[in-house]
Amino acid sequence: MSSLVDRFIRYVKIDTQSAEGQNCVPSTPCQHDLAKVLGEELRSLGLSDVTVTENAYVCATLPANCEGAPAIGFCAHIDTALEVTGKNVKPRLVENYDGGDVVLNAAENVVLSPKVFPELNDHKGETLIVTDGTTLLGADDKAGVAEIMTAVEHMVRHPEFKHGKIVVCFCPDEEIGHGAKFWDLEKYGADFAYTVDGGGTGTFSYETFNAAQAHVKIKGVAVHPGTAKNKMINAAMVAMEFAASLPPAETPPHTELYEGYYHMTGIAGGVEEAEMTYIIRDHDTAKFEARKEHFQLLVRQLNERWGRELAELEMHDQYYNMAVPLQKRMDIVNTALKAYEMAGVTPKIIAARGGTDGSQLSFRGLLTPNLFIGGYNCHGKYEYAVVGAMEKCVKVILNIVQLYAEGKQVK
Numbered sequence: 001m002s003s004l005v006d007r008f009i010r011y012v013k014i015d016t017q018s019a020e021g022q023n024c025v026p027s028t029p030c031q032h033d034l035a036k037v038l039g040e041e042l043r044s045l046g047l048s049d050v051t052v053t054e055n056a057y058v059c060a061t062l063p064a065n066c067e068g069a070p071a072i073g074f075c076a077h078i079d080t081a082l083e084v085t086g087k088n089v090k091p092r093l094v095e096n097y098d099g100g101d102v103v104l105n106a107a108e109n110v111v112l113s114p115k116v117f118p119e120l121n122d123h124k125g126e127t128l129i130v131t132d133g134t135t136l137l138g139a140d141d142k143a144g145v146a147e148i149m150t151a152v153e154h155m156v157r158h159p160e161f162k163h164g165k166i167v168v169c170f171c172p173d174e175e176i177g178h179g180a181k182f183w184d185l186e187k188y189g190a191d192f193a194y195t196v197d198g199g200g201t202g203t204f205s206y207e208t209f210n211a212a213q214a215h216v217k218i219k220g221v222a223v224h225p226g227t228a229k230n231k232m233i234n235a236a237m238v239a240m241e242f243a244a245s246l247p248p249a250e251t252p253p254h255t256e257l258y259e260g261y262y263h264m265t266g267i268a269g270g271v272e273e274a275e276m277t278y279i280i281r282d283h284d285t286a287k288f289e290a291r292k293e294h295f296q297l298l299v300r301q302l303n304e305r306w307g308r309e310l311a312e313l314e315m316h317d318q319y320y321n322m323a324v325p326l327q328k329r330m331d332i333v334n335t336a337l338k339a340y341e342m343a344g345v346t347p348k349i350i351a352a353r354g355g356t357d358g359s360q361l362s363f364r365g366l367l368t369p370n371l372f373i374g375g376y377n378c379h380g381k382y383e384y385a386v387v388g389a390m391e392k393c394v395k396v397i398l399n400i401v402q403l404y405a406e407g408k409q410v411k
Contacts, residue, residue, distance in 0.1 A: 003153065004394060005387055008129070008146040009091050010037075012138040017086040018079035018175045020266070020277070025182060026056040026079070026172035034078045038170050041149060045156050047168070049188070055172065059188040062152060062166040069164025069405040073193030073366065074151070074397060075183070075357050076144030077174030081379040084136040091137060093387075094128040104381065105133025112382050119200060119376060127387040137383035139375030143390055144196035145170055147373065151397040161398070162405040167193070171357055177213065177318040180357035185366055192332045194400065195358040198372040201389040202345045205352035206333050206369035207323040208359045209260070209281040210288035214295055214315040216242060218274040235274035238302070238310055239267060243276065245298050258283050258351055260291060283321055283351055319355045322362035322369070329367050334410035336369060339399035343392050345372075371396060 014034045019027045026032065039052035039060075047060040056078070064071075080086035094102055099121060102112040110133030114120040131137045148168060155161050167190040171180045174197070198205060220235030246262050248254070255261045260282030267276045280295060282288040292315065299313045326333065340347045358368030374389025403409050 004150045011142040012089045012091055015087040016079050018173045020176055031056045031172045055182050058170040060168045064165045066162040066405050070191035071165035073167040073190035074148045075169045075195045076148055077141045077171045079172050079175050080138045081175050083379045084381055086136055086138055089135045090132040091129050097123055097128050099124040123386050129385040131381055133381050139385040140378035141197045143373040143375045143385050147196055147393045151394045163401045174357055180361050193366050193368040195356045195370045197356045198370045200376050202348040203372040204347050204349050206326050207351040208321050208355045210320050211318040211355050212280040214278040216276045217312045220272050222272040234271050236269045239274040239276055242302050319359035320363050322359050325362045326367050331409050331411050332367055335403050338410045339396045342399045343395040345392050
């Protein structure tokens with residue numbers, strides 16, 4: 001088993017699922033477990049300034065072995081998504097995939113099928129890493145972690161490979177919008193960086209959503225149902241009323257490409273109180289602001305209809321479209337695309353319908369587009385990774401470093 005695959009399998013077996021609604025970073029203590037492992041691994045490779053912070057950020061530097069090359073950062077996140085459990089992950093290798101159905105869990109009839117996921121047809125003859133049908137895999141983003149670590153190991157083991165200063169950062173809580181928020185850029189700064197947190201083979205993103213989160217709390221009036229006429233206000237029913245006021249066509253199941261949306265990520269409550277959590281997304285800055293204003297308007301209109309302040313809104317921005325600041329340094333984009341071609345990978349430039357740590361970093365001054373990881377169907381039990389694609393990602397990382405070290409970056 002290659003060191004890349006071995007690393008990946010070790011990492012995904014460590015539960016690092018993050019959690020909403022926590023007032024601490026990391027949001028779950030289990031993220032410290034992987035952070036400690038990664039810190040020790042970086043130390044064993046001989047990197048400098050290895051730090052594992054109390055917030056589970058893992059940072060390190062590989063000093064330059066040539067002059068004139070820029071300092072390049074590589075970043076991935078250690079937490080996994082909230083939708084499906086990441087505990088007790090049991091990864092399985094499917095070697096020489098034959099193009100048919102892969103039974104993940106016979107007892108629960110969980111089948112990874114090209115009829116449902118046609119991109120599987122692109123991977124005939126390759127090695128897949130799949131789940132047992134009860135958990136997610138964690139390729140998002142432990143594939144990225146393993147790929148960065150493997151690329152760094154190559155640079156360490158091959159001193160003839162010329163490189164500038166390399167900065168590595170593994171972050172917690174990306175899945176809940178925190179990610180690289182507490183990356184100490186003063187201590188572990190770079191001239192620019194790349195997140196390794198994309199999707200399937202060849203995907204490349206330097207555009208992301210603008211993102212906000214909204215929390216709506218409804219205060220009801222609880223009265224015995226037998227004497228409730230003209231007195232009771234059922235908070236759960238009011239919450240449903242608010243949800244129905246949002247445009248149904250502007251939700252994730254009905255949007256694609258550059259279309260923005262409103263998405264309810266959680267709802268809970270009863271007669272006395274109900275709460276809803278939404279995320280608001282749009283690539284276009286003006287449309288993003290308009291969406292937030294419309295959301296606020298709907299809350300005001302709800303209160304006006306009821307003649308009282310039933311609904312309370314808390315809203316905050318999470319990240320912004322990094323395409324805006326990246327326009328100043330398109331060599332960072334173009335050199336990465338050249339690195340793809342050198343690795344035999346056809347670039348697929350996509351406007352990410354999500355965010356990465358690079359969204360935050362770019363607006364903090366560290367321009368950071370996003371490389372692919374070779375993972376598919378993230379955030380669910382049908383998630384899988386393609387070993388060959390992961391290996392090509394490692395090559396892309398090394399190619400980027402090489403192009404800048406040799407002064408062959410593409411303007």
